Amino acid sequence: MTAPERIAGLAGVRLLVTADHASAAVPHGVELGVSAAAMATHIAIDIGTAELARRLAARLGAPAVIATVSRLVIDFNREPDATGLIPHISDGVHIIGNDGLPDGERTRRLNAYHAPYHATIDAAIAETAPAMLVSIHSFTPQLATRPDEVRPWPVGVLYNVDDRAARLGIAALAARGWNVGDNQPYSGRVLNATMNRHAEARGLPYLGFEVRQDQLGDAAGIAAWADILADVVSEVAAQMFSRSVPAPR
Numbered sequence: 001m002t003a004p005e006r007i008a009g010l011a012g013v014r015l016l017v018t019a020d021h022a023s024a025a026v027p028h029g030v031e032l033g034v035s036a037a038a039m040a041t042h043i044a045i046d047i048g049t050a051e052l053a054r055r056l057a058a059r060l061g062a063p064a065v066i067a068t069v070s071r072l073v074i075d076f077n078r079e080p081d082a083t084g085l086i087p088h089i090s091d092g093v094h095i096i097g098n099d100g101l102p103d104g105e106r107t108r109r110l111n112a113y114h115a116p117y118h119a120t121i122d123a124a125i126a127e128t129a130p131a132m133l134v135s136i137h138s139f140t141p142q143l144a145t146r147p148d149e150v151r152p153w154p155v156g157v158l159y160n161v162d163d164r165a166a167r168l169g170i171a172a173l174a175a176r177g178w179n180v181g182d183n184q185p186y187s188g189r190v191l192n193a194t195m196n197r198h199a200e201a202r203g204l205p206y207l208g209f210e211v212r213q214d215q216l217g218d219a220a221g222i223a224a225w226a227d228i229l230a231d232v233v234s235e236v237a238a239q240m241f242s243r244s245v246p247a248p249r
Contacts, residue, residue, distance in 0.1 A: 002027050002069055002113060004120040007054065009063035009128065015237065016130040017064035018121060019053035020077040020194050021046035021137060024070045027113070032072055033096030042140035043090035044070045048216025053136045055226035060233060063128050065121050072098070074109045076117050077137075077194050085114075092145045121198050131241060132165060133199045133206040134233055138213045139185050154215050155225075156181025158188035158208035160196055165205040168236040176228070185210065205240055207233060 002025075009015070024045040026032055038044065050066055057064035067076050071087075072095055078085045086106060088098045124130075137158075141151055155178055159166035166188075173180045183189070188208055192200075199206035209229060216222050 002116075004117045005050075005064075005066040005068055006120060006124065007057050007064040007066070009057065010061035013061045013063075014129060014131040015060055015062040015134060015233065016121075016124055016128060016132075017053050017057045017060070017062050017134045017136060018194060018198075019046070019049045019064070019066045019136045020117075021071045021075075022050035022053060022066045023068045025068055026070055026073055030073055030109075031097045032070075034072065034093065038093050039070070039072075042138075042213060043093050044072050046071075046136075046138040047213045048211070048222055049136050049138050051219075051222045052138075052211065052216060052226055052229075055222060056134070056136065056229050056233075059226055059230035060134075062134070063124055063130075065117070065124050067117055069113045069117075074114050076114060077191060079193050079197075080110055080114060082193070085110075091140075091143055118194075118197065121194070125198060125202070130204065132233075132237055133195065133204055134229075135195055135206060135208040136229075137208070137210045138216055139210050141212055141214050151185050151212065153179050153181035153184055154212050156184045156186075156210040158183055158186060158192060158195075158210060159206075160188045160192040160200060162200050162203075162205060165207045165236050165240060168239050169207045169209075169232055172232045172235050173228075176232075178228075181210065207236060 024039050053066050086098050088095050157166045157169045170180050195206045
């Protein structure tokens, strides 16, 4: 399957869940030249996010759009003209099949995978009129190419210009005792393409969660984080929409 997975929500639930890197699937006809072992790691997939997004959507009664193609085929969380859209190296692993990629194949992947994913999000927004978007990602506890980098946060919240919901989300997680990465382990000011396009461009607030992958290693961990995030999203939504929170200028 290469079409995005779409989950219908309950009527009146004005939230939309997305998961950009939820699959390690490589469509027929695409040869990456990457081992099966490497395809099971963070370079190919945000481990645990498909299950987490599904469970979170169910807990919230929210619709969801979940990617079904590996980020090594094309990265849905990058702009179409971004240098890293189709990576030829990821955390030290050479993506042989992406080296010297012809312009025609780049265009084909954009049209076949990237554009339909974002069109599906556009359609979900048009149909459900969400008041807030929720983006689900996960991150590796340790990068092979940065062995000295410490990543102590079990969860991070990312944002670019619009930090209205992020500030509330960080506070809500901290109040529950979590060490929260504030725009960590990656900055949303650098990597935020999906939320920039679908939330910030529309003036919609959003929560961009990054959960450390060792927290999502089994069904119990995924269920626990779905409960945590559902509670936080519900709290933030209640705070956001019980008063007027002006969008950033």
